[in-house]
Amino acid sequence: MRQAKTAYSGFLSGGGIPRQHDPHLLPLARIKKIMKKSSVDVKMISREAPLVFSKACELFIEELTKRSWNMTIQGKRRTVHKEDVAHAVATTDVFDFLIDLAHPNTSNHHVDLNEDIEKKQ
Amino acid sequence: MDDSTNNKITTGDDETANQQERLLPIANVSRIMKQILPQNAKISKEAKETMQECASEFISFVTGEASEKCKKERRKTVNGDDVCWAMGTLGFDDYAPPLKRYLDRYREVEGDRSATPQRNEEEGRPSSSSTQFDPNLKPF
Numbered sequence: 001m002r003q004a005k006t007a008y009s010g011f012l013s014g015g016g017i018p019r020q021h022d023p024h025l026l027p028l029a030r031i032k033k034i035m036k037k038s039s040v041d042v043k044m045i046s047r048e049a050p051l052v053f054s055k056a057c058e059l060f061i062e063e064l065t066k067r068s069w070n071m072t073i074q075g076k077r078r079t080v081h082k083e084d085v086a087h088a089v090a091t092t093d094v095f096d097f098l099i100d101l102a103h104p105n106t107s108n109h110h111v112d113l114n115e116d117i118e119k120k121q
Numbered sequence: 122m123d124d125s126t127n128n129k130i131t132t133g134d135d136e137t138a139n140q141q142e143r144l145l146p147i148a149n150v151s152r153i154m155k156q157i158l159p160q161n162a163k164i165s166k167e168a169k170e171t172m173q174e175c176a177s178e179f180i181s182f183v184t185g186e187a188s189e190k191c192k193k194e195r196r197k198t199v200n201g202d203d204v205c206w207a208m209g210t211l212g213f214d215d216y217a218p219p220l221k222r223y224l225d226r227y228r229e230v231e232g233d234r235s236a237t238p239q240r241n242e243e244e245g246r247p248s249s250s251s252t253q254f255d256p257n258l259k260p261f
Contacts, residue, residue, distance in 0.1 A: 038181035041188040048201030055223045059216045060179050062157045082167040094212040097182045101174050
């Protein structure tokens with residue numbers, strides 16, 4: 001992960017780094033491991049493939065986070081909860097593959113400003 | 122020691138390590154989430170963990186599709202183009218333009234080391250999936 005650092009080092013200092021300038025927000029070795037485990041058919045992986053994923057995952061996480069945040073503010077809250085992620089998944093077609101991972105549950109520690117439990121039934 | 126409260130355990134360490142290996146590090150995932158949210162936003166631990174799981178599933182999902190393609194084309198190596206193709210097929214074509222810019226910039230920096238699709242680890246056969254990003258795929 002250090003090889004690209006010289007070219008990007010100017011962008012790496014400080015906060016508020018524009019996302020397109022930081023090449024390795026996610027560890028490539030870990031991505032490669034996850035890829036290998038995904039299917040017995042995966043035999044060899046080119047050097048570029050985990051790199052593409054490092055950027056793609058960033059975009060994916062950003063998108064899912066933004067959508068989750070929409071749910072959070074709809075609930076007049078400032079803390080993103082698991083349920084917000086679940087609702088974002090449920091309402092986005094392209095995230096259908098995540099339905100089993102994040103299903104909207106009644107939360108054990110969902111804090112609702114109104115606490116209208118009866119209305120929720 | 123009871124391992125329900127402490128992750129630093131001697132027994133079951135393999136399980137914990139295994140668990141962590143199939144997920145992206147929570148600190149990294151967290152950072153990406155924070156970057157996109159307003160400063161006053163907070164993220165629960167559970168939400169971060171859910172995001173970790175979702176990101177791993179995303180990788181598996183797309184890789185599965187990409188490796189299917191390789192299998193059909195009798196290629197052993199999943200390359201960057203296959204990953205991009207798979208993403209387009211699965212509905213993530215919105216990611217194609219920024220991914221392309223990212224890859225182009227990386228290739229500029231790294232020289233042609235990773236650029237040529239022919240440099241697969243297989244029998245010297247050039248990649249038949251020269252499909253680049255197709256922004257004309259079905260709209261998101």
